[in-house]
Amino acid sequence: MLPLRSATLEERRRYYREEWDKRELPSFILHTLSLREFGFDHDGSGPSDRYNQFTTVEQLSDFLRNRAPYAVYGSVALYERPSERKGWLKSELVFDVDAKDLPIKSCDCSGGKVCEKCLEDARRITAMFGEALRSDLALREIYYVYSGRGFHIRVFDESVMKMGPTERGQVVEYITGGVIPTDMTMALGYSSIFRKRISRVFEMLDEKRLAKSGIATAAARKLMKEKEKVLVALRRGRMDEIESLEGIGEKTIERLLQFLARLNSEMVDGKVTIDTKRILRLPSSLHSAVSMKCVLIKDIESFCPEDAIPKFVLERGA
Ligand SMILES: [Zn+2]
Incomplete structure (x- = not known):
């Protein structure tokens, strides 16, 4: 069973002090850490603390241990000056498949709730879109992330990273079948x-x-x-x-x-894809609303959300 209830401040502190591990940061974050803008939500009201820059992973690590934020986000964009959100260099192409927002589900979840069934629906849709990016558009550097309540696809091919919002919008329409072609x-x-x-x-x-x-x-x-x-x-x-x-x-x-x-x-949140300055939940961080870890996925075909349950939840007991 998935936890799916919020984490207390004490649990967040425990997670970042005892459990969070910099080795769970994907290499695509580690290699570009100082070029990304970081955003934090400290109390569950949204990521209002933005324009943060970390030049080393130790700085990020100290921040997380000291502040135990409710949520942690990193930009999909790389900047010359991330702390000003200026000097845009390029952005990952991202797709956001949120289980709570799927237009058709095999369960009866509503009102922002998710369960094993709709998470599995979301996983299948994510794998399907990723496969189309690979086979149809010949993209190669594709990563999948479990966000805690859904999935992100993050694409790093140079050919897409310089794209502007209009072209990104066209990629979403093409991959999802979201618009009737008029060509x-x-x-x-x-x-x-x-x-x-x-x-x-x-x-x-x-x-x-x-x-x-x-x-x-x-x-x-x-x-x-x-x-x-x-x-x-x-x-x-x-x-x-x-x-x-x-x-x-x-x-x-x-x-x-x-x-x-x-x-x-409606299978993806198209607004996320076209926004080249978006911040996305950081893999390795805690999704406090559901007490699940946001994790980089090794194999989208065999991934199971139970792999993303933090230790403190397993030790919570009933
Ligand atoms: Zn559901």
Whole structure:
């Protein structure tokens, strides 16, 4: 069972004094430490203490042990002068998949809660996006981080690190299938990645969920009744086959595609990706709201959130 309750100040102090280990900082942080801006949340109200710079890992270590912050963040950007957030050099390309914000889950969590099931949903989505970055966009320096309540993908290929917000936004749309393509692939039944994304999310729908699409009730019922046929047609990009179903017109298909694309776009927090000055939770630090560690993941396929339970929680007892 995951802890998923907040850590007390005493537990935070204990974590940073006895358990936190600089060797759990990823090499991508260690090698660029002095070029990053660090942000801290000292009381759970948000990261208001920003513009911090550490020139050595010992300085960071001392700060953490002395202050035991509620949350620790580091910038995705590298700066010449991080303590002023000036002299921007480049930024990682990041994707934020938060289990609490997934548009479709296999559990009933709501109101910012997460459980093993939606964390597993988030892990699968993260692995799927990472695989597309690798196989489709030929990116190579991809790292995965468990944030405590979801996952981050952090990409370091030089080709993406200099990208501005607009291009980053296009990468998110492409990888998630979050926007209906309006290029020439539209006439040809869309690109394979878009077809894959919309058919995956369609497969997870039921009548109740489809009702939120704005499609008329009778048409929605028909689409669900013929789910297998519609799924095959979406996978093949044959919208005409869906339109040949009784009671399904062009308008319904348009609404369906818009709904599926919108659900896809909600799989990640797109605002995080386009923000080149964003700060992200620091791997090795404590996510105090859920008493879980934020950790660098060795293998996203086999990762299990139980690997991120701090020792003080195991010793808490029931
Ligand atoms: Zn859940």
